[in-house]
Amino acid sequence: MEQQNSELAGLPRRQFFGTAAAVLGGIGLSGCATTPSSSAKAPGSSGMLSKGDTVLFQGDSITDAGRSREHAQEPNTQPAMGKGYAWMAASALLTGRASDELQIFNRGISGHKVFQLADRWDKDCLDMKPDLLSILIGVNDIWHSRGGNYDGTVEVYERDFHALVERTRTALPDLKIVICEPFVLRCGAINDSWFPEFDHYRAAARRVCDTHKTAWVPFQTMFDEAIKYAPPEHWAGDGVHPSPAGAALMAQAWTSVVNSDQPV
Amino acid sequence: MEQQNSELAGLPRRQFFGTAAAVLGGIGLSGCATTPSSSAKAPGSSGMLSKGDTVLFQGDSITDAGRSREHAQEPNTQPAMGKGYAWMAASALLTGRASDELQIFNRGISGHKVFQLADRWDKDCLDMKPDLLSILIGVNDIWHSRGGNYDGTVEVYERDFHALVERTRTALPDLKIVICEPFVLRCGAINDSWFPEFDHYRAAARRVCDTHKTAWVPFQTMFDEAIKYAPPEHWAGDGVHPSPAGAALMAQAWTSVVNSDQPV
Numbered sequence: 242m243e244q245q246n247s248e249l250a251g252l253p254r255r256q257f258f259g260t261a262a263a264v265l266g267g268i269g270l271s272g273c274a275t276t277p278s279s280s281a282k283a284p285g286s287s288g289m290l291s292k293g294d295t296v297l298f299q300g301d302s303i304t305d306a307g308r309s310r311e312h313a314q315e316p317n318t319q320p321a322m323g324k325g326y327a328w329m330a331a332s333a334l335l336t337g338r339a340s341d342e343l344q345i346f347n348r349g350i351s352g353h354k355v356f357q358l359a360d361r362w363d364k365d366c367l368d369m370k371p372d373l374l375s376i377l378i379g380v381n382d383i384w385h386s387r388g389g390n391y392d393g394t395v396e397v398y399e400r401d402f403h404a405l406v407e408r409t410r411t412a413l414p415d416l417k418i419v420i421c422e423p424f425v426l427r428c429g430a431i432n433d434s435w436f437p438e439f440d441h442y443r444a445a446a447r448r449v450c451d452t453h454k455t456a457w458v459p460f461q462t463m464f465d466e467a468i469k470y471a472p473p474e475h476w477a478g479d480g481v482h483p484s485p486a487g488a489a490l491m492a493q494a495w496t497s498v499v500n501s502d503q504p505v
Numbered sequence: 506m507e508q509q510n511s512e513l514a515g516l517p518r519r520q521f522f523g524t525a526a527a528v529l530g531g532i533g534l535s536g537c538a539t540t541p542s543s544s545a546k547a548p549g550s551s552g553m554l555s556k557g558d559t560v561l562f563q564g565d566s567i568t569d570a571g572r573s574r575e576h577a578q579e580p581n582t583q584p585a586m587g588k589g590y591a592w593m594a595a596s597a598l599l600t601g602r603a604s605d606e607l608q609i610f611n612r613g614i615s616g617h618k619v620f621q622l623a624d625r626w627d628k629d630c631l632d633m634k635p636d637l638l639s640i641l642i643g644v645n646d647i648w649h650s651r652g653g654n655y656d657g658t659v660e661v662y663e664r665d666f667h668a669l670v671e672r673t674r675t676a677l678p679d680l681k682i683v684i685c686e687p688f689v690l691r692c693g694a695i696n697d698s699w700f701p702e703f704d705h706y707r708a709a710a711r712r713v714c715d716t717h718k719t720a721w722v723p724f725q726t727m728f729d730e731a732i733k734y735a736p737p738e739h740w741a742g743d744g745v746h747p748s749p750a751g752a753a754l755m756a757q758a759w760t761s762v763v764n765s766d767q768p769v
Binding site for chain 2: 317318319322324328329331332333335336339340467470471475476484485486488489490493
């Protein structure tokens with residue numbers, strides 16, 4: 242078998258530098274943590290994460306993405322992470338930062354608005370003591386209001402969002418926070434009547450980011466660029482819930498932000 | 506809102522070049538098809554794929570990954586693609602090559618060995634007339650034999666695999682074929698008693714690749730490197746079925762091969 246093994250080892254090796262090496266070298270902007278951190282929670286780790294960190298995704302159905310409540314306590318598993326961008330981002334982190342022993346959880350719940358995050362924030366965020374928190378919330382705040390099932394306004398959204406982040410900062414001063422830009426695509430449930438009101442919600446989320454100096458993932462900007470490559474339906478059939486391609490794009494953008502040292 | 510819109514547009518733009526631009530610029534080795542092909546099926550498209558191509562994943566449970574039979578006829582959807590590397594690779598293709606109008610299907614079936622692919626090959630491959638076919642098969646050929654439920658040997662595996670690819674080449678001469686290296690990780694169900702026999706199956710798959718000049722995705726080589734970054738259980742709890750991290754790594758390696766012009 243010597244010759245076979247040599248053959249097996251030789252050809253793949255050439256490919257390896259173009260394939261897995263790129264993966265293990267880090268997905269996203271930053272380099273992979275190819276050498277172990279000198280200590281747990283080393284502040285010098287790349288990007289926004291350090292070895293041993295706990296990561297928590299929070300939001301609505303886009304984050305939820307069919308995750309299993311039964312498996313919710315398990316970090317890093319597909320059933321617990323759902324089938325959306327949170328799982329794909331988690332998979333990317335667990336690949337590109339394989340040595341970092343990250344613990345990644347999802348607590349998105351379909352249909353939720355920012356006040357509903359606040360209602361369950363002790364249990365579903367503060368008690369979990371994450372090191373990095375990602376929040377994507379807002380589309381239901383406008384959608385349910387437009388549908389007449391909710392009387393919240395953009396001012397309520399911004400006030401509640403500010404209060405939620407303030408409360409989080411007070412409870413967990415060292416927590417790193419990522420705020421994701423709410424987004425829609427102009428197809429499915431989304432038509433021109435959503436604008437400019439939806440832009441006001443985006444601007445409100447951005448002000449929360451600026452006020453509290455969080456990281457920012459520009460999903461709307463990203464999708465506005467993406468529709469130059471494929472129609473809106475390619476990225477989100479109903480204009481709100483991402484397709485596999487939309488989720489993959491979100492995961493890549495999210496991971497790139499978290500793996501970079503943002504000027505915030 | 507002018508000022509807000511300007512603010513929204515400005516800050517994300519800087520980030521965009523470090524985030525979504527990298528994504529839309531192509532996942533994997535090759536550049537994204539940023540300009541439309543001059544015609545459908547343009548032979549000059551990057552990597553192994555052209556605009557409008559149909560992609561088919563074939564294999565066993567690793568490929569199946571819980572895909573919905575009910576949705577099997579739908580291209581590009583998560584239920585139809587399952588929750589494994591095939592879906593993640595599809596998501597990456599549909600993101601990095603968003604303009605290419607690819608149609609991606611999964612026909613992996615849990616528990617299958619190479620002769621079982623042959624039994625359903627007309628319906629589940631040839632009749633579908635894919636432009637690119639990816640096959641990952643072999644772990645059950647050895648596993649079921651070791652368990653006493655199957656009397657196939659490595660010679661049977663190689664003979665059947667050769668015959669399957671030969672039959673495919675005859676029926677679809679222009680088809681591009683990717684053979685994926687069977688792999689295991691030394692944990693869970695996998696112990697030293699699997700070796701060197703398992704290496705003989707890998708070598709057999711490689712000979713099929715060489716004989717028929719297919720592309721090759723070196724999954725075993727990739728995982729042998731990956732375990733330097735995190736223990737085997739991080740990549741596949743039972744040594745056979747990939748974790749989210751393992752699936753993500755496979756998808757990246759697979760996509761890199763398909764997006765490159767391989768010297769085969």
